[in-house]
Amino acid sequence: MxxxxxxTCAVAxxxxxFPQAVIPLVAAGLHASPDAASLAVTATQLGYTAGLFLLVPLGDRLPYRSLLVTLLALTGLGLLVAGCAPxxxxxxxxxALIGLTTVAAPVVGPLAAGLVTADRRGAVIGTLLSGSIGGMLLxxxxxxxxGEWLGWRVPYLAAAALTLLLTIILAFTMPATIPPSRQSYPALLAGSLRLxxxxxxLRRSCFYQAMVFAGFSAVWTCLALLLHGPVYGMGAQAVGLLALVGGATMFCTPLAGRLVDRHGPDxxxxxxxxxxxxxxxxxxxxxxGDVLGLTALVIGTLLLDIAMQSGMVANQARVYALRxxxxxxxxxxxxxxxxLGxxxxSWCGVRVYEVAGWPGVCALVASLAALALARHLVALSRSLRFHPTGPH
Known part of the structure; x- marks a missing residue:
């Protein structure tokens, strides 16, 4: 299980x-500008954000098996439509439909967190996140x-087949569960806002991740434009190969989870x-644009991936411990x-790239991280004020 x-986390x-790596191919295939083609990525992420708010709370109200199977089936249909889009x-x-329904990973997270004791929660979150990272990188x-070999439509159609296959597997293997809440759907939605x-x-964890993830998305959305453009002149598969270097992140998140269990998330x-x-x-x-530049992209994206994902382990461990x-x-x-971040x-990154190029995108990442760091230092100073022996 x-x-x-x-x-399930990996596929979702x-x-x-995966659409981030085929933006240039979509632009060429549909005779659109890269800026316009990037809307497909932004729409998926906005749909995912909407799904998080509208559908994930149902995990407190519906059996997990029926919820996950329904979500994955709808995702598979959305992928089929995308692959055939004229x-x-x-x-x-x-x-947008794909993003809205492919929220299986955040549905699985609370389920797994409730099955272990508090001193093991970080390790379990880190392990599940390894699956998510593997899916993202692969x-x-x-x-x-x-996409480079067979065209941009084929990745969508292959993802549809994989998602629908997983839907069938879950329908027959997922154990029955009892929902922890009987609240109505409007009450569940209001509960998220009330929390x-x-x-x-919860608020500071949200702020940390929103800032860091905004920088992460800006980098990966614009990286395809940088590598495909005149500076490097590489194909769409270069983005995928560069992302593969981040596979080391899969081994770092379980370690981050154990560090959270031992020292706390702060x-x-x-x-x-x-x-x-x-x-x-x-x-x-x-x-x-030379060998040194490409090496810097490899090292920089790996460091960014590890930092973003390990920070998510810390934030989720803090959040799951609240209620x-x-x-x-x-x-x-x-x-x-x-x-949302x-x-x-993604949206800001493309526009900054058009105006200030790749250095502007990097400055955007640094600015967002500085905002998160400033907020965190304020929280640590308050913790030290109330707990002179150290943060708790």
Missing amino acids: TLTLAM VGNVY DLPTLVGAG ARVFSGSL LGTEPD PVNLVCMLAVLGSAAVLAVGAR PDARSRLNTAYMTCAY GSAG
Whole structure:
């Protein structure tokens, strides 16, 4: 079951990220500008954000098996529509549907967190996140290489087949569960908003992830434009191969989870934010366009991936510890804010790239990380004030 849940996270998350690697191919195939083609990525991320808010709270109300099977089936249909899209508006609309329904990973997270004791929660979150990271990385490699070889439609159609196959597997293997809440759907939605107002640690976790994920999305959305453009002149599969280097992140998140279990989430957050600032400086060298620049892109994206994902482990461990009876609603609030940041980062990144190029994107990442770091230092100073022996 653990393997099945990890695969579910991998496929669901991969459906959000694989379109990033085929933006130039979509632009050429549908005779659109790269700016317009990037709307397919933005629409998927905005749809995912909407799904987090509208659908993930149902994990507190509905049996997990029926919820996951329904969501994955709808995602598969959306992918089929996208793969057959005759024009860009249809692709953008299908992308929004894909994003809306491919929220299986944040549905699985609260389920797994409730099955273990508090001192093991970080390790479990890190392990599930490894599955999500694997899906994200392999999806970019798969879509970039397959798209370069057979065209941009084939990655969408292959993802549809994989998603529908997983739907069938879950329908027969997922155990029956009893929902923890009997609240109405409007009450569940209101509960997510209410928790944002009443839980300060939830708000700061949301802010941390929104800022860091915005920078992360800006980098990966614009990376395809940089590598495909005149500076490097590489194909779409280059983005996928570069993403594959980030596979080391899969081994770092379980370690981050154990560090969270041992020392708490705050120290892990601090190190991750400093690492994002460092990654922005390294990535800026990538504007050179030579071997040194390509090496900087490899090192910088790896550092950024590790920092973003490890920070997510710390943030989710903090959030899940707040209200055991409302973990899906807590995760809804947290993930909605995170992906709002990611969607804004993709949109802003493309526009900054058009005006200031790759150095402008790196400056955007550094600015967002600095905002998160400043907020975190304020929280640490308050913690030290109330707990002179150290943060608790």
